[in-house]
Amino acid sequence: MKTAACLWFDAELGAYLEGENKPFVASHAQECPFCQVVLADLEQLCSLARQLAPAEPSPAVWANLHAVLEEEGMFRRKLGAWDWFRQLQFPQHPAPIGALICLMVLGSLLTLPPVSLERRGTPESASPSKAAVVSLASPSENSALALAIRDMETSYRAGAKFLTPEIKATYEKGLNSLDASIRECTDSLQQQPDNTLAHEYLLTAYTRKAEVLASALEYEGR
């Protein structure tokens, strides 16, 4: 027959098994064979649960995981032409990579002859052809700087799905603004190749774009 003592035992059993001081549980278990059974069973259960050996997943788990990580470009590739650039870990250090790009740009400005800043031919001759407008001192579409930024943008686009909508919208707005300024400056330079302010803005736009992409890549990595 289940007595009130057994009910009290039921009520305190959980706490007793947690290690709380419940002397009534132990004393009642000595008097009541039925409650003694329950206590012994649960103690055995808890003990066995702690000893459960870890299970082993099938090899397919790693195979699938590896495939996904490789597709996402999580593994560091073997050193290639641009890996010296990636090794700078720009996702973690956007400021240094922005500074590096500025140095690249400044280096090109200081070391290359300012051929493009001089008007070709006499003032009476036809205006410079668009092909001749390409300035060695400004980033062009195929310059090392533009290629590096394009590389960063590809990585950003691949991971943009992991950004929250608000953050993604902010980055997209910023990048669109910078792309518009790059296009406008490039057009301006085609018409006025010696416009130093346009040169300056174009370089700044590329630098800022690199910084924004570096920030976005770092955020995607979180």
Place this chain on the structure above:
Amino acid sequence: MSPQKTAAVKAASETQLIARAQQGDEGAFAALFEAHKRRVYSLCLRMTGNTAEAEDLTQEVFLQLFRKISTFRGESAFSTWLHRLAINVVLMHLRKKGLQQVSLDEVDTSQDEPVKRDYGDEDRRLMGSIDRISLSRAIAELPPGYRTVFVLHDIEGYEHNEIAEIMNCSVGNSKSQLHKARMKLREGLRQDRNKAASGASVPAEQAVDER
């Protein structure tokens, strides 16, 4: 080497592995997976009771881990961080499946099957009659809410205040659910043992009821 020194060396090795993984070192990824896969998989398996789901979830846990590993700065033990991540992934999976029982909020449990205490059997004890396989099977058959709290507390070693935070419930609720989970497990194991002994299934209502 003393246990403390072994632990220190192991921690230092893992720190190096993590640093290498943060650099995208494929070997480091593999080593971290190898070191922690069993514990993560076991947790997923015990909480879902299904091997296919557990493997999918294990993959998802490590995927999230490796994507976020650059943010790990060593403020807590790596295994703790990984473990919490695994629990959250599994809980979200269970909730998405629409298993409302996963919540441990104080709800009306009067519709639950009463936890039975079998009295009157001559061989009343479970002792010696359950093995790890039987226990694993019985855990898998628990309702999700009971299973979760039992796995977290009795197998994974979480305290009730931690379980309460994970499950968004009170400490008292966690304790009461754990006790019910244990009693339910006991009942399930006794029924399995009785079936095995009689060689036939025994309908629940034929078990000796609570006094």
Place this chain on the structure above:
Amino acid sequence: MLDRQGIAKKGNWAERGWKGLTLLLVPAAALLAAGNRLEKTFDTSPNPRISVTNVTGQVVVRGWDKPQVHAVYTVVSPRVEVDTEVLPRIGAADKIHFTTHVLDPLVSGNEQAADYTLDVPIGASLEIRNPQGSVRIEKLQAEASVESVGGSIIATDCSGHLAARSVGGDIEIIRPSGHVEAYSITGNLHFVSPATSKLRGSTTSGRILYEGDFVEGGDYVLSDYSGDMDVICPASASYELNAKTVRGKLINSLLITPRRRSPSPFSSASSLLGTHNTGKATVELKSFSGTIRIRQP
């Protein structure tokens, strides 16, 4: 069947059970109502380095005259944790790092929020990253670096080197007296009563508003691409001006003594080089297609 003693015992047991439940539920309810708020105080060296890495929410940092950091942080979701790293672990801290971790990938939006309010020694150097949330810092004397993506940044009465960067968030710098660098892509920049001798402000499509005087010997460069720029300074301001725009307009209401143009090729739609009063500060204003306006208050 229960005997009388059994009934009495059962009654006592039930009463204890209800009391226990009440004792458990009341504090739990209070905790739930308050959210998850934590408050900690750390003893620090006079010039510690403090960093906050957050996701979203408000970060407020104020300087005070105690060698302590008093931190209050509140999280909305239990799936969001704030980790604190203190170095060294024992004794006065030289470095304290606060990091918000979102443990559950399904937690999104405002549920990811962690709000920080920190009182730090005025000599503390600061590094704050709060991509989606706002940042406000006040009364700091050492260097401060603040980065946001979409959140606003407001710095008041800071006398150390201040670097504020955002992609889309607005930046407002009020009464700075140390070097200032403020950069945004689409956010607006607003400088109020700067007392600094070196200021750099740049935005691509945002607006720039500068209200205040120029310090003698100071060096100021404001640049935007397509946004408008307004400089409102007193008639007594003394500066050398170099203002230029490629496709925008230049509107000046102050008396400028023009300087002879340098022989270097220079091509812009509008430019103005000259001196206001005695030209004691150097002010460079650049815009590609925005309008630059210089006027008195």
